Amino acid sequence: MSDLISAHGLVKIYKSRKSEVRALDGVDLAVPEGTVLGLLGPNGAGKTTTVRILATLLKPDAGTATIAGHDVVGEPDAVRRLMGLSGQYAAVDENLTGSENLWLFGRLYQLPSREAHSRADELLSQFDLDDARDRVVKTYSGGMRRRLDLASALIGRPRLLILDEPTTGLDPRSRLGMWEVIRGLVREGVTLLLTTQYLEEADELADMIAVVDHGKIIARGTADELKSQVGGERIEVVVRDRAAVDTARDLLARDAGDEHTTFDEHTRKLTVPAHGGAQTLVQVVRDFDEAGIHIDDIALRRPTLDDVFLALTGRAAADETAEATGTTGPTTAKPGRAA
Amino acid sequence: MSAGTREAPRGGAARAITDGLLVGWRNLKRIPRIPELAIFAILQSIMFVLLFVFVFGGAIPIPGGGDYKQFFMPGIFAQTIVFAAATTAIGMTDDVNKGIIDRFRSLPMSRSAVITGRTFSDVIYNAGILLVLMVTGFIIGWRVDSLPALAAGFLLLLFFAYGMAWLGVWLGLNVPTVEVGQQVIFTTLFPITFISNVFVPLQTLPSWLQPIAEWNPTSTLTASLRQLWGNPNPSTSGSLATTQPILVTIAWVFVIIAIFGPLGVRRYRSMSR
Numbered sequence: 224m225s226d227l228i229s230a231h232g233l234v235k236i237y238k239s240r241k242s243e244v245r246a247l248d249g250v251d252l253a254v255p256e257g258t259v260l261g262l263l264g265p266n267g268a269g270k271t272t273t274v275r276i277l278a279t280l281l282k283p284d285a286g287t288a289t290i291a292g293h294d295v296v297g298e299p300d301a302v303r304r305l306m307g308l309s310g311q312y313a314a315v316d317e318n319l320t321g322s323e324n325l326w327l328f329g330r331l332y333q334l335p336s337r338e339a340h341s342r343a344d345e346l347l348s349q350f351d352l353d354d355a356r357d358r359v360v361k362t363y364s365g366g367m368r369r370r371l372d373l374a375s376a377l378i379g380r381p382r383l384l385i386l387d388e389p390t391t392g393l394d395p396r397s398r399l400g401m402w403e404v405i406r407g408l409v410r411e412g413v414t415l416l417l418t419t420q421y422l423e424e425a426d427e428l429a430d431m432i433a434v435v436d437h438g439k440i441i442a443r444g445t446a447d448e449l450k451s452q453v454g455g456e457r458i459e460v461v462v463r464d465r466a467a468v469d470t471a472r473d474l475l476a477r478d479a480g481d482e483h484t485t486f487d488e489h490t491r492k493l494t495v496p497a498h499g500g501a502q503t504l505v506q507v508v509r510d511f512d513e514a515g516i517h518i519d520d521i522a523l524r525r526p527t528l529d530d531v532f533l534a535l536t537g538r539a540a541a542d543e544t545a546e547a548t549g550t551t552g553p554t555t556a557k558p559g560r561a562a
Numbered sequence: 563m564s565a566g567t568r569e570a571p572r573g574g575a576a577r578a579i580t581d582g583l584l585v586g587w588r589n590l591k592r593i594p595r596i597p598e599l600a601i602f603a604i605l606q607s608i609m610f611v612l613l614f615v616f617v618f619g620g621a622i623p624i625p626g627g628g629d630y631k632q633f634f635m636p637g638i639f640a641q642t643i644v645f646a647a648a649t650t651a652i653g654m655t656d657d658v659n660k661g662i663i664d665r666f667r668s669l670p671m672s673r674s675a676v677i678t679g680r681t682f683s684d685v686i687y688n689a690g691i692l693l694v695l696m697v698t699g700f701i702i703g704w705r706v707d708s709l710p711a712l713a714a715g716f717l718l719l720l721f722f723a724y725g726m727a728w729l730g731v732w733l734g735l736n737v738p739t740v741e742v743g744q745q746v747i748f749t750t751l752f753p754i755t756f757i758s759n760v761f762v763p764l765q766t767l768p769s770w771l772q773p774i775a776e777w778n779p780t781s782t783l784t785a786s787l788r789q790l791w792g793n794p795n796p797s798t799s800g801s802l803a804t805t806q807p808i809l810v811t812i813a814w815v816f817v818i819i820a821i822f823g824p825l826g827v828r829r830y831r832s833m834s835r
Binding site: 306331 | 577585592595596664665667668670
């Protein structure tokens with residue numbers, strides 16, 4: 224299978240009077256046709272900048288990128304013909320109705336008027352917007368607006384779909400609905416590039432994940448590969464009596480078959496890698512009960528994006544988010560005027 | 563997914579025109595959905611008419627005689643059209659900030675269509691505003707010499723509106739928010755429309771200010787309309803701006819487009835940097 228997206232050494236620098244931010248610092252990407260790549264990272268990591276370059280909205284300062292062999296800088300029109308973009312920025316017109324939006328974008332995609340109409344009708348029913356088709360988008364809920372946005376990206380039946388944080392800001396139910404829609408599109412064979420802040424989302428939707436931080440790709444692999452880098456599941460126990468900690472620690476290490484236990488003085492929380500998963504947890508509960516150790520809390524924890532980040536960068540993702548939104552222009556500035 | 567049947571790529575010019583019309587259609591479609599914009603634009607002009615005709619009018623004598631109402635109406639049309647730049651700038655900034663421009667830029671459409679569509683639709687929008695104002699003028703007693711003269715003046719106003727739309731495009735792409743755009747427009751255009759022959763005869767201005775006011779495009783446009791329509795048009799000097807106001811006004815429009823057209827297009831292209 225050949226690569227539909229191919230990018231080498233993408234660099235983007237945002238200059239302002241005071242500072243210079245390397246939003247992208249040498250990003251390489253290869254996405255085979257028919258697969259899903261998830262770009263995972265916190266705000267300000269460079270996800271949106273990458274997407275904007277691939278979608279021909281932004282020129283890289285260095286490096287090259289091609290979509291189906293067409294250079295994004297040299298042949299933007301050819302790229303736009305086979306790509307659909309939906310995201311934080313590329314929007315729908317809130318003063319037009321749902322069907323007017325889709326018809327307009329279809330026409331501008333160079334579809335004949337009749338085909339733009341029939342394609343719009345098709346998408347409106349596919350995305351469950353039939354009842355709202357003649358309502359002005361201003362009156363739509365957040366979830367409906369995102370679905371219309373996604374429908375707009377699909378108006379020209381693109382080979383490549385680029386979704387920039389498709390579920391950010393949606394409530395859990397709308398998010399699940401959106402995932403279902405996206406999975407359906409992938410089944411039909413569309414190639415998908417997806418950015419997200421949520422490991423869970425990348426896990427659900429992506430074949431391959433690239434973790435982005437400070438404009439660089441710091442890890443790539445399948446969801447399972449990334450999680451195993453973090454060390455897989457852990458058991459966390461909060462012991463009621465501080466005197467029982469040593470006994471508890473020995474029991475944990477024995478049951479888990481791993482000496483790498485940690486203890487947090489402040490929270491009285493013991494942690495150990497759980498190679499045996501739930502089975503280990505059951506064993507621990509049984510042994511603690513037998514030994515008469517009282518516990519306040521016990522849980523089997525799966526790795527989260529925070530854990531992946533902590534493991535990969537030594538920093539927590541949450542801190543990174545706060546820092547990044549405060550200092551880097553690209554994601555907080557308005558589209559197209561970040562420089 | 564199969565590649566859908568796609569229209570054979572149309573020629574550059576045909577595509578530019580169709581896409582420009584589509585963007586224009588979209589802009590016009592929005593007007594009745596946000597009626598407040600048009601209503602307040604009209605109310606603001608009507609307020610000016612009433613204030614000046616009935617409050618200040620009595621205190622402002624027209625050299626050579628004539629009714630202030632007849633003198634003032636062409637001026638208010640000109641002022642309204644100078645402010646057409648605000649409509650365009652606000653629409654442009656709003657499109658950038660709401661992400662619509664990014665949507666357009668991600669589509670295989672003509673690159674010029676976003677700007678040409680905007681200037682085209684704003685001229686039509688202003689034509690509508692002018693019609694309402696002209697009817698208002700007739701109601702309060704403003705009269706013109708002939709219908710062809712009225713039509714000629716109307717066309718000149720629209721041509722001027724087209725020039726101002728280009729200024730608006732450039733401005734709209736250079737301000738960060740709609741609010742800033744409004745501030746910039748009102749602090750720059752209010753003096754421009756006031757240092758003119760719109761509200762008072764130029765003779766009443768200090769002599770050093772008179773030449774500036776005389777060559778002000780707002781003045782030449784107003785003088786053109788007064789001349790065309792047979793409304794009182796007291797002139798101060800024998801300069802080209804007062805003897806040939808129509809030619810000077812047309813020249814002004816070309817100058818405005820020659821300056822702000824390329825600047826606006828360049829700013830639009832540089833959005834990908």
